[in-house]
Amino acid sequence: MKVEKRLIVNSDKGNLLQELIDSMNECRRFYFSVAFINFSGLQLLLDPLREAGKKGVTGKIITSTYLNFTDAKALEKINEFENVDLKVFVTDKEIGFHTKAYIFEYMDSYKVIIGSSNITQSALKSNVEWNVEVISKSDASFIKEVLKEYDALWERSQVADEKLIAEYEEFLKTLKGNQASQQLIFEKPEYITPNRMQRRAIDNLARLREFGEKKALVIAATGTGKTYMSAFDVKSFRPKKLLFVVHREEILRKAKETFEKLLPNERITFGLLTGNYKQKNADYIFTTNMTISNCYHEFKKDEFDYIIIDEAHHATSSTYQAVLDYFEPKFTLGMTATPERSDGNNVFDLFDNNVALEVRLHEALDDELVIPFHYFGITDIEGIDLSDVSIDDIAEVTKRLKVNERVDFIIEKMEFYGYDGEKRKCLGFCASIEHAQYMAAEFNRRGYKSTCLHGGDSSSTREEAINRLENEHDELEFIFTVDIFNEGVDIPSVNSVLMLRPTNSPIIFIQQLGRGLRKHAGKSFLTVLDFIGNHNKTFLIALALNGSRYYDKESLKVAVATGFANIPGCTHIQMDKISQERILTQIDQENFNSMKYLKEEYFEFKKLNQGRIPYFLLDYLKYDGAPDPVKFIDKEKTYLQFIAKVEKTERLKALLSDDSFEKAMKELSSKLPLKRVYELVVIKYLLDHDHITLTTAKNEILKWVKFVDNDSVLHAFQTLNQDFYDNGELSRNLRLFDLQDGILTKTPVFESILAAEEYRKYIEDIVMYGIFRYEKEFKNEYYGVPHFKLYEQYKMADAALLSNFRKSHSSFRGSGLLTNGNDYFLYIDLHKDADVEERLAYKDEIKSTREFQWQTPHTTAQHTNTGQNIIYNKARGINLHLFIRKYKVIDGKNEPFIYIGKGNTTSFEGNKPITVQMELENELPYNLYIEFTKKV
Template sequence: MITEKKLITNSNNTNLLNELTQSIKECVSFYFSVAFINYSGLQLLLDSFKEAELNKKKGRIITSTYLNFTEAKALNKIKEFNNIELKVFVTDKEIGFHTKVYIFEYEDFYKVIIGSSNITQSALKSNIEWNLETLSKNDSGFIKDVLKEYNNLWSISEDATTEFIEQYNEFLKSIKKNEKTRNVIYEKQRYIVPNRMQRRAMENLERLRNFGEKKALVIAATGTGKTFMSAFDVKNVNPARLLFIVHREEILKKAKETFETLITNTGTTFGLLTGNHKGKHADYVFSTIQTISRCYEEFDRNEFDYIIYDEAHHATSPSYQTVMNYFEPKFTLGMTATPERSDHSNVFDLFDNNVALEVRLHDALEDELVIPFHYFGITDVEGVDLSDVSIDDIAEVTKRLKLNERVDYIIEKMKFYGYDGEKRKCLGFCASIEHAEYMAAEFNKRGYNSICLHGGHSVEERGKYIGKLEDDQDELEFIFTVDIFNEGVDIPSINSVLMLRPTNSPIIFIQQLGRGLRKHRSKSFLTVLDFIGNHSKVFLIAIALNGSRYYDKESLKVAIATGFANIPGATHIQMDKIAQERILEQIDKENFNSMKYLKEEYFEFKKLNQGRAPLYLLDYLKFDGAPNPVKFIEREKTYLQFVAKVEKDEHLKKLLINDTFESILKELSSKLPLKRSYEFIILKYLLTHEEVTLEIAKREILKLINDVDEDSILHAFEYLNQKYYDSTQLKSKEKLVNYYGGKLVKTDAFKRVLENPEFQKYIEDVLNYGIYRYEKEYKHNYYGVPHFKLYEQYQMIDAALLSNYRKIHTAFRGSGLLANGNDYFLFIDLHKEEDIKESINYKDKFIDQQYFQWQTQNSTSQSSDRGKNIINNKERGINLHLFVRKYKEIDGKIEPYIYIGKGDTVAFEGEKPITVKIKLEHEVPTNLYTEFTKKV
């Protein structure tokens, strides 16, 4: 074999962990020498080491005591493997140790990886690291030198005996105490700066205020720093008086401390207003809702310049409403982890439908606002059979899960994977109270100190046992529970989660996962063990982990096969082979577009909506992991029609008898999900105004988007005026506005419908949902003209709207190449055949992640204007935009295209058709490239 080399980095395209796990699987033996090993990195390699042990592959590992970074816990874990020999190089002040080398022996060659990565989760998955991989023959000079050096290091390193590791561990504990004392020096106010989420929120809040808005809502997952964000914003605004309102007193004291930490040397006074504290005369007052709702009239209505409502989803309750309706501040901020409403009021409405920021789990992981998690999907013990039982039959599911052998199996896996930190602090989520009580009892019998907590326990009892779990000196390690820790209860130091019940809702799965993701000094990652049975809804786990509300069968299958490569940062998701096969088999059988599946999704979500029919699209924005309601719309043309049908709701059916109302709903719903928000922003303004000018429209758009060009606003006016509709559309679609005299004015039909408050509420809901979902997917960025975002989904006709096409838009269909001036839109199907199991077409294909091969229409010659424009696009100023989809149709539904950006022709051949090689402006990310090219 000739010598081969490649660079391995951690990026969207690859990471070192993938290379190591694959190499361990394929090699004959392996030899590592790394300066640092901590448990966060080792846990990611445990299954690979176990498989190597089963296959009798030998390994040697050298690490060091350099800088005291290697963890004794990691050394002890490595020693559990019979196939791996372990030594430790003991450093001193004169000699450091900084090697990072991974050597793999094959039958007739070696693979050597040398670079910057140690065995830590960040080094293996997310840090900026460079590692060079070299393949060389067994007898090459390079390999001889590498093995010689390795063997020399091995000979001068210490055997990692139990005694050695114990002494090292005691040393680490002693210096850790001193380190804590020293670190206090650096906790100074001037070093605290906003993180990315906080900066985005502050910029958006400032923009809203500049346009005269007086209220806004920030939605961000627990632990992402909402309180610090609000303090930073208050510091910038510098109000004379502030009122901060929360639901629970323990949160209040932490909030006050946060503000005092950030706002110093200004002479500002801070006071608590609670049952026990009466600091109402302070400049900045921190109050519980219970106290302020009793004494609010002691203040003037305009007493406070800035009011903050923490846990704003409670703000729909009467006590909050009384306070909100009384005070008249210059600005009001609401903050919540989930905009769930507790009654029929809408939390979005309370803050004038201004969402300054939304940060859900994937965003929080990407911005490193929460810790990474290591998820291990483990096939459940054979004795548990859920294949013939409904997972809603809690009593029967509980009965089948209460097996002693299952408890032993859970403990075995728990011991194998371990956890981060000195003491295990674990939440176990169970199917029922009976199941939780059983698990706690069985764990106690086996010597694991455990307790069962559920909704029947008092707040005091819960607080007592949470305190015991968080106390490093207390023996309590496990809390088994059912529902009370899904949301709202904060135990920052949780380092392990056991999923012990069948997953029947992606929402609950994400809530339970989120309980352990708070940052805490005692942990750097969360260990999640999910015991995957053979029930009929196993595939919901994949939907939850995939992190995208908008999925199809193929993207899910590729995500599973690639270990969910789209998950950001050092988070790691791994399923064993049987669990993978179970899920893939179910996904193959399931039709995600069938009425049966859509009804199941709807009714499962209804349960989480406190059993009430979710009548508004906005209900689906309350929860991370909620269904995509646009699928319901595609089924029945409007969301209300879908609800009326599945609920057999006579009142909704009567509403929809009004043809104009139904037609308006259909017209608006057909534009979801939005690819450009201008039209909906303009229509939302017209709900409460008679007309809108271009100038006013620009002002309203700039409240939500960083910039906008005036020609696109004009095009939006023309489009709303139905200037680019074909004759069929003009007959069938309700006209909402007329455009004349430089402004849009509501039609009489639209005015009449809006006179009915119930009609207006449902129309406003569609507009708000469209705008909020657009903000979630496109943020507040301006994308120019054409208005395309990389790797977003589009249909052919979208290119007409987004490039300001000024002819009939339905002309944009049918052909693989559509043009608007100098913009050429290439719509490419990788599979030409109807059968999705057929091979990918040879001519239109990815050459690699940077180059694409495309074939023109059969009529295109090199000498034609179009041919010249394609061949010499760069010189002729022609923009080639590439849109690609794997399959035209899945489960009876036409699939969207994915925009992979612009490209330039670098080579061509042939005539009628021409085959061109296009270099892409942006290298396609590995997870997307894999989805396009991998067959599962």
């Protein structure tokens, strides 16, 4: 037998955790020897260990007390598995223990993995680790040597019985008093640097100010460091006087301490302005909105150079408005985790629609701004049948969930998976108040200290319960609730979440998940147990976990089938086979482009909007997990047309009866989602000005991007002038702009539309939504000409606009190969239509993450100029841009292409068509490679 060797690293191509799981599923016996075992890593292996036991697979595990890093809780948990023998190598000052070896025994061979990884979540999933896998016959000398060494270590180690674990646990507790000295770090203000999120925000704020903007909003999840970010920006801005306004007094002192830490020795005085403190003469004043609203007239209008509004979603209230209207600072910064407001007012407008940064859940995980979560999707017990009931029928859902056997089942799973930390601090999200009260009562009856909180409870009752949950010495472990903890309530030490209700909204799912993701010294991960029933909207869980507002059926199926491999960092998502198959079946059966589905999505979103009609596209940017409103536009040409159809409102029908307004809405809506921002930035300026020059336009565009070339600005003007429309497009679309002598103006008909306030606000909404969404997806980067971002979605016709094509843009459709000068655009369907004749079926294939095979159109011969340009592209300076999609049509709708960058021909054969082998200039990300090549 040939000895096989392989290097295993944690990357987008896989990780050690998956390798261990796969190996445990296939082996007869296993033997681990690792220096450290944390519960964070062990929890990820609990199901594989249990499944191994069911199949009669036995194992031995050796770990150690080296550096006191192994968790006593992890040792206790391993001992629960009857199929696993556990020993501990007890170290002393002379002898350390640092092995990391995983051995798997098969019928006539062994797999040995030796390297750097212990059993911790980081080592198994995200750390930079090197592990070498060797597979060899049982009688190989290497295998014999490894097993001999393992046996010797096994003999030297102690059986991990209750006595040893108890003594070790007691010893760890004695170290706790000394932890502070061990954890002290060399921290001086000059060495504290911004994280990635903070740096992006600071750079964007500086750019906005450079172009004269005086207000901006930063949207980032709780616990991501917004206060530090604001302090860094203040340090850069250097205002003489600062006003920091918060909604709640309890966070005021922390904000002041943060600023004092980052701005020492600056000859700045810091003061509090509250009911008890009146330090009004300080340079930097920290106050509550209630306090400042009662005394703002005591200050000059221009007293403060810089004002910061924390929890800015409250700033639309009258209390804040009076203060903000009075002061005239050089700059105002708003910060919020939740830009949505229940009173219907728009926090974006308050900050001049300048969003300096938006960080949602997946980005926060990627930047390690929040802790990772371990999600376990568990099939609910058989007795719970929700297949024939509407999720909105809360009374019936509650009735069916109130089952004693289900409570026992939840407790069984909860005890099996455990939690991180000394004390369990758990939020259980229920279907109704009655359900929450039932769960609390049943848990208390079984000896688990619990309480129920809901919207009817007073703030003091809520505060008392939260304080009890956070208190390490209080017996309260569970708070069962309905929706009051979805957002806005911060309980940093929560280490467990129970999803006990059917998921009917990705938004609510993400909000509830987010309650436990705040960083806290007492936890390194959040345990999430989701009890998945058989209701017909189970697949919404997949939408929430996938982390993308823009999805198709195929990408969603691949994400589910691969355990959401694209999730960043140490976060782990695991569904049992029944739940996974149930969700995959539902995704297959659902038509995501049908009017039925789109209406359900819309009305669910409307419900979260406090039942108010979401008239504006911007409403959808306020919630993480919101549906993509461009799908509604695709269905009915404009968003208002879609609302008018589903809501059947006479007001909207009357509004859309104005032919000019309707055509203007269609013309602007057709540009969404933006693939370059230039045109809409120009339109934004013209909403408030009579004309715009090329120079002014460039300056306006530079507020949103780092650089723009002059020709692209001119091309944007010509595009708005409809220079590249064909006759059909000119007859269908309303002309909104005129271009003469390099100056762009509004047409009289567009002027008249904007003069009507009711019309103008909907025009503004399209413009601002387009710009905000562009900024979120493309950031402020300059992508050159052609203006393509790697792995972004594009339609065939987009290439004309983005390559500054000067002929009719409508010519860019309907062919697999289009050209503009030295730029060749290749559009490729990986899976051909079943009815395409065999002789016309192109053999296009992704060979690897760096190799691609493409067949030219059947008319292309080698001797032609086009053929020569393709097969000798690099020598001839020809750029071959590759756009690929898995399927042409899904759910009756043409799919967009994914831009995978440029390819260079390495070899070729045949004629009419030419089969070309290419090397990709950018290696295809592994998750995208899997999405394109995996069949589900």
